[in-house]
Amino acid sequence: MSQNLNGVLSALVTPFDSEGAVDETTLRRVVDRNIDGGVHGVVACGSTGEFTTLSGAERRMVVETVIDQVAGRVPVVAQTGAQSTAEAIQLSQHAEKAGVSVLMVVTPYYEPLSIEETKLYLRTVADSVSIPVMLYNLPVATGVNMTPELVGELAREVENIQYVKDTTGDIAQAGKLIHHYGDVVSTFVGWDSLLLAALTEGAAGVMAGTANVIPAELVSIHAAIADRDLDRARTEWEQLYPLMDAIMSAPFVSAVKAALNARGFEVGNPRLPLLPVDPDVDAAIARLAAALPSAPMPRHAAVG
Numbered sequence: 565m566s567q568n569l570n571g572v573l574s575a576l577v578t579p580f581d582s583e584g585a586v587d588e589t590t591l592r593r594v595v596d597r598n599i600d601g602g603v604h605g606v607v608a609c610g611s612t613g614e615f616t617t618l619s620g621a622e623r624r625m626v627v628e629t630v631i632d633q634v635a636g637r638v639p640v641v642a643q644t645g646a647q648s649t650a651e652a653i654q655l656s657q658h659a660e661k662a663g664v665s666v667l668m669v670v671t672p673y674y675e676p677l678s679i680e681e682t683k684l685y686l687r688t689v690a691d692s693v694s695i696p697v698m699l700y701n702l703p704v705a706t707g708v709n710m711t712p713e714l715v716g717e718l719a720r721e722v723e724n725i726q727y728v729k730d731t732t733g734d735i736a737q738a739g740k741l742i743h744h745y746g747d748v749v750s751t752f753v754g755w756d757s758l759l760l761a762a763l764t765e766g767a768a769g770v771m772a773g774t775a776n777v778i779p780a781e782l783v784s785i786h787a788a789i790a791d792r793d794l795d796r797a798r799t800e801w802e803q804l805y806p807l808m809d810a811i812m813s814a815p816f817v818s819a820v821k822a823a824l825n826a827r828g829f830e831v832g833n834p835r836l837p838l839l840p841v842d843p844d845v846d847a848a849i850a851r852l853a854a855a856l857p858s859a860p861m862p863r864h865a866a867v868g
Contacts (some may be wrong), residue, residue, distance in 0.1 A: 569639055569666055569696070569727060570768045571604030572782050573752065574775035575612035577821060578626060579831040586622055588629055590831060594776065597631040597829060601779025604769065604786075605639040606630060607668065607837050611702070611731075612773030612817055615643055616673070616833040620651065622659055631663050645670030645700060648683055653692040660693045667693060668729060670700040676707030679754055683718065690722045698727035698752070712740040719749040729754045729771050735761050757812045760801045763789040777823040778804060778856070807852040814845050826850035 576598065579590035583779040608630040609615040609623050618626065627642045634640050637768035637778050642664040644655040656667050690697045699718065703709040709732060710718075719725045730738045731754035739757070742765055754771045762770050763786060768829055775782050781804055788797035808809055811819040817834050818841045824831045826849055833840045840846065 568748065569605060569641075569698075569752075572602075572775055572779070572786050573605040573607055573641060573769055573771040574598040574603045574779060575607045575610040575754075575771055575773045576630065576816070577773070577776050577824065577831055577834075578609075578613045578615075578618065578837050581832065584835060585831065586618070586626060588625075591629055592633040593628065593829075594831065595630055598775060598779050599634065599637050601775070602783040603638065603775055603779050604783075605665070606634060607641040607643065607771060608664075608770070610641075610643045610668065610773075611705075612776070612820060613643070614835055614838070617838070620655065623655060624662075627659050627664065628662050633800060639665035641666045641668050641698065643668045643670060643700065644689075646670075647672045647674060652685070652689045654658070656689055656693050660695050664695070666698055666727065668694045668698040668700050668701055668727075671706045671708060671710075671721055673702070673705040673707075679708070680706050681712065681713070682710065686718055686725070687722055690725050693724070695724065696726040697722075697724050698729055699725060699749075700729045700731070700754075702703060702731045702754075703732075703854060704752050712737060712745055715741060715749055716745040719745065726750060727752060727768070731755060734760070735765065738762060739765055739769065757805075757808050759808075760785060760789075760797060763797075773820045774808060774817060774823075776820055777811075777827060777853070778807070781856070803857060807849070807856065810845070810849050810852050814841050814849070815839075819845070822849050823853050826853040 579587040581587040608627045642659040646652040701710040727750045729752045733755045750768035752769045752771045756772045756774045759770045785797050822841045
């Protein structure tokens with residue numbers, strides 16, 4: 565099992581210009597902001613990246629742009645799941661050829677699949693490529709919860725299924741993945757407000773949309789846990805938690821973009837049908853973002 569992917573992975577936002585088109589220049593700046601903040605990897609076309617509003621051509625362009633801008637500095641994960649198996653295979657094979665390190669695959673997210681359909685879809689997509697695959701468990705959107713037992717079964721049967729992103733918000737389920745199936749799959753927790761709990765529990769890492777906003781701060785907490793300095797990790801987490809809670813309590817993608825805008829890094833609005841957060845929420849996020857202490861310097865060199 566590959567051990568190359570770990571730590572804080574940033575689920576990159578996709579910036580749009582005033583006409584609603586993907587803003588490639590700002591996307592490149594988003595990549596640099598995250599890497600400069602010390603994140604251990606970046607994720608293109610995830611949920612925070614609004615992949616469901618992107619065309620197939622836009623998804624390919626975003627992946628290619630991110631790979632080009634990263635230039636080997638950190639691993640790149642591309643979310644390539646789609647509504648049909650055929651489209652997921654096409655996006656996955658494109659991402660592999662473009663040079664991503666790992667594919668992240670969500671199951672179709674309109675009509676819930678049966679467990680057998682879920683297994684067939686994931687096996688088929690994983691078998692179409694040779695690079696590592698991360699299962700993306702997002703039951704709130706897909707209607708299907710991939711239990712730890714199912715994840716373990718798939719990881720044992722399909723050689724390149726090596727990771728899982730657990731976005732259930734259930735730390736007990738994440739704990740079972742970490743402790744019962746850590747020999748075959750590395751677990752990343754994708755629920756931002758569980759970052760400290762996940763790292764303390766022993767997760768391989770976290771995947772966080774809020775890393776766009778506070779990359780160095782989240783990396784510093786990861787470093788504190790790695791140093792077994794729980795007191796420092798908890799102190800830093802207490803400072804971040806009010807902003808984290810405000811973002812998690814609002815429509816997430818819109819709130820992440822509002823927080824970035826509030827910190828002086830303009831990424832525009834989400835793409836319709838998503839709307840910006842309402843003015844009261846926007847003001848609260850801006851106030852909490854302004855109250856953050858200066859970001860600590862990353863305590864590690866990001867590796868590619």
